[in-house]
Each structure stands twice: as C-alpha cells, then as structure tokens.
Amino acid sequence: MPETSAVPATVRVPEPTAVDGRTGQAPAGMVALAAGRFRMGSDRHYPEEGPSRAVHVGPFAIDRYQVTNAQFAAFVSATGYRTVAERPLHAADYPGLPASRLAPGSLVFRPTQGPVNLRDLSQWWEWTPGANWRRPEGPGSGLRGRKQHPVVHIAYEDAETYARWRGHRMPTEAEWEYAARGGLDGAEYTWGDEQLPAGKRLAHWWLGDFPWRSTRPGGVQGPAPVGSYPANDYGLHDAAGNVWEWTSDWYGPTPGGTSTPSCCGPAESRGVAEQDSIDPAQPGTPVPRKVVKGGSWLCADEYCRRYRPAARRPQPVDTGMSHIGFRCAADLE
Template sequence: MAVDLPGGVFRMGSDTHYPEERPSHRVRVGAFSIDETAVTNTDFAAFVADTGHVTVAEQPLDPAQFPDAPPENLVPGSMVFTPTRGPVDLRHLSQWWRWKPGACWRHPRGPRSSIEGLEDHPVVHVAHADALAYAAWAGAALPTEAEWEYASRGGLDGATYTWGDEPRPGGRIMANTWDGPDFPWRSTGESGFLRTAPVGSFPPNGYGLHDMAGNVWEWTDDWWTSRHPDDATSACCAPDDPRGGDLEASYDPAQPQFRVGRKVIKGGSHLCADSYCLRYRPAARRPQPVDTGMSHVGFRCVRRPATVEGTP
C-alpha cells in the first residue's frame, strides 16, 4: 500500500548532529507516492517466484575482483550482525559484523536459518541491484535521498525525529532501535525485538508511514556525498528534486583498491544505539557499497506521476 504525498519545500539535513548531514539546506520535491512500509519477505518472495531473480548474496564472488582471496572464501554469502561477548572498542565495526557463507534473504542469519515466521519482516541482505530489480518489477523506483527524507519527516519540518523532538514522548518507544547503553553485546529488550520487527509494529509518522526510523536502513538511488550542498542564497531558489553526487565521488577513499560505488542509505536500524549511533533520524545518512547487502539493510519503493510529453 502506498501513500500519496504532495511534495513541497522542506529543510533537509542537520547542523547539530553528524558532519555528513551538514549543511542543513532547503530543497523542493515534487509529488510522489511511497510505500507505507519496507518491502517484506513475502513481497520479495513473490517477486523472486515470478522472475527467478537471484540476489547478489546468492551469487559466487568474482575471483578477478578478489585476486588474493582463497577459493573457499569466494562463496555466496552476506554480512550478519553477531553480538559480542562483552564491551568492545566501538571504533571497529568488524567486531560485530561477520561474513557468513550462505546468508541471504532466504537465510538471514546463515544457512541454517530461514524466513519462516518472518514473512512480515523487512527483506534484508539485498544489494542495490536487487532493490532496483524489485522496484522495476513492481512498476516503481527507489526514492531519491530528498524524497526519502521528506517522507520520513511526516510534515514535521526541522524536527529531530520522525515524530518530533523527544526521543521517547511520554516514555513511549517509537521505533525498533537498540535498547540500552550496552551495544553491541547486551540489549535490555525493552522494545520486544532483538533484531528486525514485523513492519508496522511501531506508530506511523504524520504521513502514515511506518518504520521511517529504525528496523532497517533503506536504500536510496542517490550516490553518496560526504556533505550536502550549501543552502540557496535566495528563498525562491530551493533546488527542485535534487540528486546526490556521482559514481566517482562515491568511492571510499579509505579503500582505493576497491572501486565500488556507494549509495546513500537512510533511516537507521535496530542496531542504532543512543550511546553509539544516533542515526534513527530523518537527517541521518550513511554510505553503503552497492554490491553489499547486510542483515539490517532493506528498502521501500516510490512512484512518481507520469511525465506528459510536451509539458515542462
């Protein structure tokens, strides 16, 4: 089910949180509709049954891209969150992420797991190409970063969260995020979920959209940039339907040997902890390599009005 949004001018980004969210700036987006929830395992299974699509995580790695890797490592798989046994140095993500052969959308925690009982959870372990393929099959598209953030704000322009400025209004838990300060080894379990939750388990935002904060990060179709453009100097000149950077600029400078483009993901996930990653906010953004699915990354689709030939 999709929600129709009229579009308009809003303030994108944040000047008070992480550097990549700066500067806050005005943009204008046109009318579009967006899925009420992230694409679920049931949705994705219907797509695979109809098309025979094989996800990136189900395909063997190309030896030419990893010339130094032993053959036993070039097997299909994906990245799975694995809690640590105790406190760790939070600067090193590799301590709680594991490459698991056999992990994919059908087997989200590894080859012995399944999506039985998770039919209404968001599909995960989907690379950008997988999300694009689903969107094309559904007659839709992936949102731009501006569209996604506009939708996420739910009409609360400039608010910290999708529901306002208080993290827990009236003590109510508003999103599936990490519970307690002890990430990544011990959750208090207050939200009722240790990993993904069924879509729609938490209150919708002002536009009726669920899980625009937490649960899973969501793909957009914009190339990553390390900062936003400067704000327009004139109130009349907010850019229309802006797009991100380009492929070359999206490469990770810390890994020059891997020329893999990175797209913007939005919304945070069930692994966002206030003590570590305060990114379950509309302005939050992270880069994600297009060939890498993970156990906390999913997507939702948008549809835009058809352009009438000969009109501006």
C-alpha cells in the same frame, strides 16, 4: 512548506492530497505526497548531515512500509531472480580475496561476548557463506514467522530490480527524507523533537548494551515486523529504525541536492555522480556507494544515533547486510 518544528508530536499534520494522475489515487500500498519544500539535513549531529538547507521535491508516492519477506518472495517466485548474496563471486573480480570469501554469502551481525571497542566494526560483523534474504543468519536459519519482517541482505541491484518489477523505482535521498519527516520540518525525529514522548519508544532501535547485550524481552535481536510502531504524520511506518533503506543517490560528503520532476520523465536527483561517490572512512575502496537512510535495529545511542530523518551513511552497492532493506517510490503525473 511552512516551518513545523515547534509542532508537538501529538498534533497531526494533514496528509498531502496529491494523487496519481493516471488512476486518481496513490498506487496500492503507497502514500502520495504533494510537491513541496523542506529543510533537509542537520547541523546539530554528524558532519555528513550538513549543511541544513531548503530543498524542493516534486510530487511522488512512496511505500507505507518497508518491503517484506513475503513481498520479496512473491517477486522471486514470479521472476526466478537471484540476489547478489546468492550468486558466486569470481576470483578475478576480487584479487587477493581468500577462497573462503568467494562463496555466496553476506555480512551477518553477531553479538560480542562483552563490551568492546566501538571503533572496530569487524568485531560484530561476520562474513557468513550461505547468508542471504532466505537465511538471514546463515545456514540453519530461515523465514518461518518472518513473512512480515523487512527483507534484508539486499544489495542495491536487488532493490532496484524489485522496484522495476513493480513498475516503481527507488526514492531519491531528498524524497526519502521529505517523506520520513512527515511534515515536521526540522524536527529531530520522525515523530517530533522528544526522543521518548511520554516515555515511549516510537521506533525500533537497540535496547541494551551494544553490541553484546540486548535487554529486549527474551534477548530478541533483529528487525521487527513492519508496522510494529506508529506511522509518522504522512502515514509511513518504520521511517526510523528497523532497517536502513536504500536510496538512488550516490553518496557524497553532504546530503543530495534538489529532487524535482524532469521535463520528460521520472524525478532526478541532482547530487553526486557514480564515479565521485566515496566513503570518507575508506577513500581508496573501488566499489561505489549509495546513500542509505533511516537507521536500524542496530542503532545504539552510545554508538550510532542515526534513527533520525537527517541521518545518512554510505553503503557499497554490492553489499547487503542483516540490517539493510528498502522501500519503493513512484512518480505521480
């Protein structure tokens, strides 16, 4: 793939033309992407994003939008599936955990009363019994008016099970970043190198003073409806900000390796093994981590400037949060 980092954000790169060999078109709601090489990662930002290097991906398709509450509700209605956040915890699996933490629930963002030390995440994350995809802020909340918001409080198992139900799969880290870049190889953002082209925000990240004051109209906090911001040059919406998105790669200290079609089946990501997945900030924790990508509505410039395609972070596979969602991928024959 040619270098396009110098291409202005106002110039659109032609959308790839790969199609599903079985149907002659991309699966419904997806964008089909041709195989290619791109520059993955970054040497200019957080250390876990480097080294920047050339990576090849095979042809695949990926959702235009993050999976919504309405879509996930249809899956649950059809299958009776219960998410990880809705299932009781077993004391034997969590020795030393207080009984109050054994009730089904999830981690919910709670704004602080004022400025705080940004090194201590526990000040704005609260374990909330009863919080799950149906009740994003816990008991008393719901999905009214949020059908087109991205589904959140999704553990990796939940995302993968939904993808299989659709006949799809989770994207690898390399596939996700390739698609998110939209052909702007090496660019800072999914739309180019300028943070605010023409003074406009092209993604949903924190506006105000994190984590205590939102300056959005009405002080609104939380994800935005999918597609609220323009698509990138491959037709993907919200590939930056809104909610973090799961990938199939186990987390290691550097970005995953090549992602190419195997001889006999779906694409394989040649990266870190499950037993080697780590969180450098918590090296002794037993739960393995997958890579999440894209940043979220909680990314703030003074704290987490990760609403960029190269950005990545580790997420325990059993933990959903109020800013974790996903989109699906599919193989093209």
